[in-house]
Amino acid sequence: MKTDTLFHELFRQWPALALDLAGLDPAAADRYRFRSEELKQAAFRLDGVLAPIEDSDDPYVFIEVQFQPDETLYRRLFAEIFLYLQRAPQACDWRALVLYPSAVTERIPRGYASLLSLPEVQRVDLSALSGQDSDTPGWELLRLIVDETDAALARAARMIQCQAEDLELLNFIETVLVYKLPRSSREEIQAMLGITDIDLKQTRFYQEVLAEGRLEGHQKGHQEGRQEGRQEGRQLGEALVLRRLLTHRFGPLPDWVEQRIQQAPPEQLETWAERLLDAESLPAVFEA
Numbered sequence: 409m410k411t412d413t414l415f416h417e418l419f420r421q422w423p424a425l426a427l428d429l430a431g432l433d434p435a436a437a438d439r440y441r442f443r444s445e446e447l448k449q450a451a452f453r454l455d456g457v458l459a460p461i462e463d464s465d466d467p468y469v470f471i472e473v474q475f476q477p478d479e480t481l482y483r484r485l486f487a488e489i490f491l492y493l494q495r496a497p498q499a500c501d502w503r504a505l506v507l508y509p510s511a512v513t514e515r516i517p518r519g520y521a522s523l524l525s526l527p528e529v530q531r532v533d534l535s536a537l538s539g540q541d542s543d544t545p546g547w548e549l550l551r552l553i554v555d556e557t558d559a560a561l562a563r564a565a566r567m568i569q570c571q572a573e574d575l576e577l578l579n580f581i582e583t584v585l586v587y588k589l590p591r592s593s594r595e596e597i598q599a600m601l602g603i604t605d606i607d608l609k610q611t612r613f614y615q616e617v618l619a620e621g622r623l624e625g626h627q628k629g630h631q632e633g634r635q636e637g638r639q640e641g642r643q644l645g646e647a648l649v650l651r652r653l654l655t656h657r658f659g660p661l662p663d664w665v666e667q668r669i670q671q672a673p674p675e676q677l678e679t680w681a682e683r684l685l686d687a688e689s690l691p692a693v694f695e696a
Contacts, residue, residue: 422546467501
């Protein structure tokens with residue numbers, strides 16, 4: 409199961425959950441923003457950072473989701489954290505939150521055991537959370553990821569019954585189950601959950617991006633006042649919609665994606681934008 413994307417979206421929408429897991433006050437969530445950080449000179453990328461708002465004394469929270477054994481994880485993670493802190497404009501407190509599916513996945517390299525005993529470091533065995541409940545926002549969605557499939561389906565059905573009008577939440581629940589049930593189609597999963605009548609294209613994010621991108625493109629076409637201008641404006645608007653949807657789903661776009669977007673007509677861009685709602689990977693969006 410490709411979990412990094414799920415956890416990134418989980419902590420972006422419900423940062424209180426990450427603070428809770430890191431041993432911090434979940435009530436401080438509105439003072440944080442979740443993002444990825446690239447340390448360009450060293451070619452390092454931090455998995456996720458909960459950054460406090462400016463002029464705040466709250467600690468930075470560095471998040472690592474590790475579902476495969478990795479002998480080099482802590483060597484890389486501490487190098488990235490300390491480089492990030494060294495480049496910060498001023499000294500600041502910090503926490504490291506490392507999430508594992510189970511304790512047996514963790515690999516501790518020689519010379520790093522003492523660092524892991526620091527109070528700033530929180531290592532979480534997600535399998536131990538499957539029987540725990542909490543009022544922290546996002547906790548039920550975390551359980552949805554870590555629970556066994558049957559339990560996750562039952563939990564998802566209960567959540568949908570209670571919050572059927574929250575399309576963004578329904579979209580996340582459905583996406584989690586798509587990852588957990590890779591052999592089932594999205595339509596089959598929707599049928600299991602009883603949400604076959606919900607069009608996820610109506611989610612707030614999709615609609616806002618669609619409206620903004622197309623408006624920008626139409627304005628350009630109108631200003632130029634020619635057929636060529638209108639066509640170019642439509643292409644610009646569709647391209648903007650697609651870029652924002654792809655970036656929201658998969659992160660920064662590689663050069664080959666930008667090249668294909670720039671060369672595609674508006675109709676093809678629309679097709680790709682609709683296809684990404686079901687695609688499990690970036691290349692899958694562009695497959696013939």
